[in-house]
Amino acid sequence: xxxxxxxxxxxxxxxxxxxxxxxxxxxxxxxxxxxxxxxxxxxxxxxxxxxxxxxxxxxxxxxxxxxxxxxxxxxxxxxxxxxxxxxxxxxxxxxxxxxxxxxxxxxxxxxxxxxxxxxxxxxxxxxxxxxxxxxxxxxxxxxxxxxxxxxxxxxxxxxxxxxxxxxxxxxxxxxxxxxxxxxxxxxxxxxxxxxxxxxxxxxxxxxxxxxxxxxxxxxxxxxxxxxxxxxxxxxxxxxxxxxxxxxxxxxxxxxxxxxxxxxxxxxxxxxxxxxxxxxxxxxxxxxxxxxxxxxxxxxxxxxxxxxxxxxxxxxxxxxxxxxxxxxxxxxxxxxxxxxxxxxxxxxxxxxxxxxxxxxxxxxxxxxxxxxxxxxxxxxxxxxxxxxxxxxxxxxxxxxxxxxxxxxxxxxxxxxxxxxxxxxxxxxxxxxxxxxxxxxxxxxxxxxxxxxxxxxxxxxxxxxxxxxxx
Numbered sequence: 001x002x003x004x005x006x007x008x009x010x011x012x013x014x015x016x017x018x019x020x021x022x023x024x025x026x027x028x029x030x031x032x033x034x035x036x037x038x039x040x041x042x043x044x045x046x047x048x049x050x051x052x053x054x055x056x057x058x059x060x061x062x063x064x065x066x067x068x069x070x071x072x073x074x075x076x077x078x079x080x081x082x083x084x085x086x087x088x089x090x091x092x093x094x095x096x097x098x099x100x101x102x103x104x105x106x107x108x109x110x111x112x113x114x115x116x117x118x119x120x121x122x123x124x125x126x127x128x129x130x131x132x133x134x135x136x137x138x139x140x141x142x143x144x145x146x147x148x149x150x151x152x153x154x155x156x157x158x159x160x161x162x163x164x165x166x167x168x169x170x171x172x173x174x175x176x177x178x179x180x181x182x183x184x185x186x187x188x189x190x191x192x193x194x195x196x197x198x199x200x201x202x203x204x205x206x207x208x209x210x211x212x213x214x215x216x217x218x219x220x221x222x223x224x225x226x227x228x229x230x231x232x233x234x235x236x237x238x239x240x241x242x243x244x245x246x247x248x249x250x251x252x253x254x255x256x257x258x259x260x261x262x263x264x265x266x267x268x269x270x271x272x273x274x275x276x277x278x279x280x281x282x283x284x285x286x287x288x289x290x291x292x293x294x295x296x297x298x299x300x301x302x303x304x305x306x307x308x309x310x311x312x313x314x315x316x317x318x319x320x321x322x323x324x325x326x327x328x329x330x331x332x333x334x335x336x337x338x339x340x341x342x343x344x345x346x347x348x349x350x351x352x353x354x355x356x357x358x359x360x361x362x363x364x365x366x367x368x369x370x371x372x373x374x375x376x377x378x379x380x381x382x383x384x385x386x387x388x389x390x391x392x393x394x395x396x397x398x399x400x401x402x403x404x405x406x407x408x409x410x411x412x413x414x415x416x417x418x419x420x421x422x423x424x425x426x427x428x429x430x431x432x433x434x435x436x437x438x439x440x441x442x443x444x445x446x447x448x449x450x451x452x453x454x455x456x457x458x459x460x461x462x463x464x465x466x467x468x469x
Contacts, residue, residue, distance in 0.1 A: 196245030
């Protein structure tokens, strides 16, 4: 029977694969173990001509061999772009994949090294593929992920089960990380990271969970995983500004950063400065801003001295013409300020409140409103109160203009509340700023009047010259 199974699977002889120690630990000899199949289309139909028995139909001591045979069987892939093609074979493969997931999940015994190779063989042939070409730069500019539906993977009915198998295999107590690292190696991890560019959010969600589990179990791969994610970010920021999986990668990093020990290593600080902060620059930052903000805030929470660097970076990439991004940045700014100490606050407050003054003046009511919400935060207000002599003169004109001229009633009401806070803090300081403001406005009005008079004189002179001509 074994000979016929090998013929159906189209196996190739490979004497170098005999691993006595691994096969013995798997409970089978090398002579009884099927070799890796040649995955041609013609061999696929032979392999699926007679379905393999279920695990319940064979004795316990034969299940490991059957497990390998099923792995080889499901290594064949099919074209899912044509739903009418290979319907029977696709369904047999789907059912076999479900059996494999159940087998791994129930823990039928410790895996041997020889089986690890077969498992990775199956995973590679099912998962690692060339993704469809991404959108062109023009198409990417026009694409709105919140409005348009992503392109879903047609092979997902099989891929989902393969991903579930990989997840169960990684977390299984029967999987020995010291042995499995030879097969779940750096190349395997890199190929998984390439798949994060898939447009299908279901696939990216599975990849996120699996990569996080690999990071937790395979400690020897941790530096490589971080470095590889960094490289994806670098290419995204400085070359293409197009990648579908930035949000998921940041979610993984959020959990990783949360586990960083103190004091923070220089490697991690460099990652913050060269990767996380510049990630605020791309136009599509709104897609991944929430996990990005969480990662940045985690750094400042762990080391408040980093607040100066982070705030300066945030202000450097502050949007000028994108109101949606401004609202997001204002929310992140508040989160960072909650972990900022007075020393770092003073270092950056002049630049920060100059930017906030522009936000307060914004005719877009959501931007002005979100900036005014900062004064609802007790900690931020306490920091402002300690530095009111510097802060108030910077933003006074914005507050006064809003209270007199802003079209939105909500912004007008919030502005009046902030004005009252400053008056209660220091009435004398407010009066001095008001006097300077009135003097400045009076000077501007006089200058404007003189400018209009000059234009009138020029017009009269032009008319006179025309008539005389």
